[in-house]
Amino acid sequence: MSGKTSAADPAEYIKKADDPKDDVNNRAATEEEPEAVRFSPEEEAELLDESNTHKTEANTLFSSGKYDAAITKYDEAVAVCPNYLDFELAVLKSNVSACYLKLQEWKNASTAATAALEKLGKLETQLAEEEKAAAEAKAKEEEEVEEEIISAGAEKAGPAVPADEKEDPAQVARDKKREDNKRIRYKALIRRARARSEEGGWTNLAGAEEDYKLLAKMDNVSPGDRRLVQQQLKVLPARVNEAKEKETAEMWGKLKDLGNGILKPFGLSTDQFQMVQDPKTGGYSMNFKSD
Numbered sequence: 001m002s003g004k005t006s007a008a009d010p011a012e013y014i015k016k017a018d019d020p021k022d023d024v025n026n027r028a029a030t031e032e033e034p035e036a037v038r039f040s041p042e043e044e045a046e047l048l049d050e051s052n053t054h055k056t057e058a059n060t061l062f063s064s065g066k067y068d069a070a071i072t073k074y075d076e077a078v079a080v081c082p083n084y085l086d087f088e089l090a091v092l093k094s095n096v097s098a099c100y101l102k103l104q105e106w107k108n109a110s111t112a113a114t115a116a117l118e119k120l121g122k123l124e125t126q127l128a129e130e131e132k133a134a135a136e137a138k139a140k141e142e143e144e145v146e147e148e149i150i151s152a153g154a155e156k157a158g159p160a161v162p163a164d165e166k167e168d169p170a171q172v173a174r175d176k177k178r179e180d181n182k183r184i185r186y187k188a189l190i191r192r193a194r195a196r197s198e199e200g201g202w203t204n205l206a207g208a209e210e211d212y213k214l215l216a217k218m219d220n221v222s223p224g225d226r227r228l229v230q231q232q233l234k235v236l237p238a239r240v241n242e243a244k245e246k247e248t249a250e251m252w253g254k255l256k257d258l259g260n261g262i263l264k265p266f267g268l269s270t271d272q273f274q275m276v277q278d279p280k281t282g283g284y285s286m287n288f289k290s291d
Helices: 010-018 020-030 041-063 067-080 086-102 106-144 152-157 169-199 202-216 223-266
Strands: 004-007 273-277 284-288
Touching: 041 067, 041 086, 067 086, 086 106, 086 169, 106 169, 169 202, 169 223, 202 223
Parallel strands: none
Antiparallel strands: 004 284, 273 284
């Protein structure tokens, strides 16, 4: 006599439980980010100057190998920096990640790098919104213009420069910010990738692989780091699979112990149930075996 029921792949439970994306989403749903308090230009400049003073001291401590003290100073710089200055905060968090890497505190290094990347993501969104608004304003302005008046002097001087060929100072500034953003994103990504790889575990190794894939697509990675990226992309798939199989086996063991505790009063045990994996879906079915 046998019965057959379907069971979910325990690997899915492991991945869902450990997925850092889920943690971020849960925090986002329960903890709203503090509303950005805008300071006057004078106050902002003063706070940024104070933050940069702490940052300079932290950089000196880092260069001297005093990583714990450097982290403290970077944290002080973060504390006084206006929370809407995403780029400045991203730089500080990326530097904190570098300190934790030196201390081989992989989880903290990964967390700090993630915070930096989140700030850079907000900045990129802001730049995209500014570009969209500028394009819409330009299109509206062009629709309203019915004729172009050129003075006699301008006519003699030569043809007018088309509006779309003139250098837009605002766009130049945005392009500069985007280049700076990409530079820090590269640093934060490679630091998080290393931290995740060193910490190990299925979720971390899979995350490291994704980070290295992103780095492989970037055009500002140094030759040395590019070789490292390619090397890691060769070895990580096997490490990810090994960690997955190990954690899945551990989860099965825990489920078996739990099942035996529940079934024992009924004179049953998990040995009477056979789990068969479906090669197509990766899911499992359960067969009951009677004596």
